[in-house]
Amino acid sequence: MQPNGKPMFKSSVSASSQSxxxxxxxxxxxxNLNKIKNSDVSLSAFAFLFSELIxxxxxxxxxxQDFEERLNEHGFRVGQRLVELVVWRERSPKxxxxxxxxxxxxxxxxxxxxxxKHADSLEKSKDVNDEYMIVDNSPVFNKFxxxxxxxxxxxxxxxxxxxxxxxxxxxxxPCKATAHTVPLPSYPSRTVILVKLHSSVLRREEYLx
Amino acid sequence: MASYxxxxxxxxxxxxxxxxxxxxEMNEDILKSHLHQFVAHASxxxxxxxxxxxxxxxxxxxxxxxxxxxxxxxxxxxxxxxxLHKTKNDDGIKLFFQELHELYIKMLMNPFYEPNQPIHxxxxxxxxxxxxxxxx
Numbered sequence: 001m002q003p004n005g006k007p008m009f010k011s012s013v014s015a016s017s018q019s020x021x022x023x024x025x026x027x028x029x030x031x032n033l034n035k036i037k038n039s040d041v042s043l044s045a046f047a048f049l050f051s052e053l054i055x056x057x058x059x060x061x062x063x064x065q066d067f068e069e070r071l072n073e074h075g076f077r078v079g080q081r082l083v084e085l086v087v088w089r090e091r092s093p094k095x096x097x098x099x100x101x102x103x104x105x106x107x108x109x110x111x112x113x114x115x116x117k118h119a120d121s122l123e124k125s126k127d128v129n130d131e132y133m134i135v136d137n138s139p140v141f142n143k144f145x146x147x148x149x150x151x152x153x154x155x156x157x158x159x160x161x162x163x164x165x166x167x168x169x170x171x172x173x174p175c176k177a178t179a180h181t182v183p184l185p186s187y188p189s190r191t192v193i194l195v196k197l198h199s200s201v202l203r204r205e206e207y208l209x
Numbered sequence: 210m211a212s213y214x215x216x217x218x219x220x221x222x223x224x225x226x227x228x229x230x231x232x233x234e235m236n237e238d239i240l241k242s243h244l245h246q247f248v249a250h251a252s253x254x255x256x257x258x259x260x261x262x263x264x265x266x267x268x269x270x271x272x273x274x275x276x277x278x279x280x281x282x283x284x285x286x287x288x289x290x291x292x293l294h295k296t297k298n299d300d301g302i303k304l305f306f307q308e309l310h311e312l313y314i315k316m317l318m319n320p321f322y323e324p325n326q327p328i329h330x331x332x333x334x335x336x337x338x339x340x341x342x343x344x345x
Binding site: 007008009010011012013027028029031033077080081083084085087088093094095096097170171172204208 | 223225226227228229230231232242260261262263264265266283284285286287310311312313314315316317318319320324327328329330331332333334336337338341342
């Protein structure tokens with residue numbers, strides 16, 4: 001019992017789960033969340049890691065669809081965490097509540113934090129009102145991956161589509177995101193991320209007016 | 210100065226809880242601590258109502274229960290930080306929530322931690338207690 005009236009704490013982290021790891025040593029809670037100058041990872045290290053990821057996935061899948069789904073899942077987990085981190089690093093953090101707002105946020109802030117530049121364009125599909133497209137002219141993911149002719153339809157940007165899907169789903173805009181290659185003469189590896197929003201999102205948008 | 214903090218996930222599941230009880234009130238409050246959980250969860254409806262009309266993360270004081278005020282903070286991925294407190298302290302609570310948000314994101318950065326799972330980390334617990342002592 002403290003004699004000088006200091007408060008007592010009771011928390012859900014029970015005393016019986018004492019870990020043997022030191023609490024006061026180097027800990028994830030001490031790491032800096034802000035971007036430190038010159039802390040960018042080198043492109044070669046990233047390309048190496050990504051190629052190993054692709055190779056590992058390749059040995060475990062049965063087809064191209066499955067391959068893209070696996071990459072999508074990997075990216076989903078990254079997107080879930082990026083929602084919080086990217087918003088926190090903004091000058092005045094705000095939650096996005098409208099579809100257009102969050103898509104513009106992805107187009108500018110998310111791309112800027114991941115790749116250092118804005119995405120190349122954000123388009124709305126004319127025929128279907130729940131589809132939006134984010135275009136990247138030269139995605140860093142496809143730079144060092146060479147796709148064999150028999151797997152022509154595979155696009156490794158399925159990972160990037162997974163990041164966008166994880167980002168939107170965690171921010172309460174459930175959707176499906178897929179990556180498609182739409183090459184132009186000046187940009188041979190131009191990729192379009194097609195975002196298909198869930199019907200509940202559209203109903204909510206209508207309700208909000 | 211009695212307070213209760215709850216971090217509630219997207220499926221209304223508790224992720225972390227902390228009771229702060231001054232020694233003098235210890236005997237009375239132990240009996241009321243189950244009520245804190247009830248009151249915090251009851252205010253979830255009000256959070257969901259206000260969620261779509263406001264852009265900000267800190268949703269000030271959203272409810273009152275007899276003499277206890279309830280303040281909430283909503284993160285971009287829909288995790289709710291709810292604080293029950295008796296004294297009005299908007300600025301202190303806003304700073305507390307912002308620091309708590311930063312701690313929560315650091316926990317998220319651990320790839321072995323799935324969002325919505327209960328937080329069992331002793332380091333997190335220690336830091337939240339230090340924060341509470343400082344700000345509240």
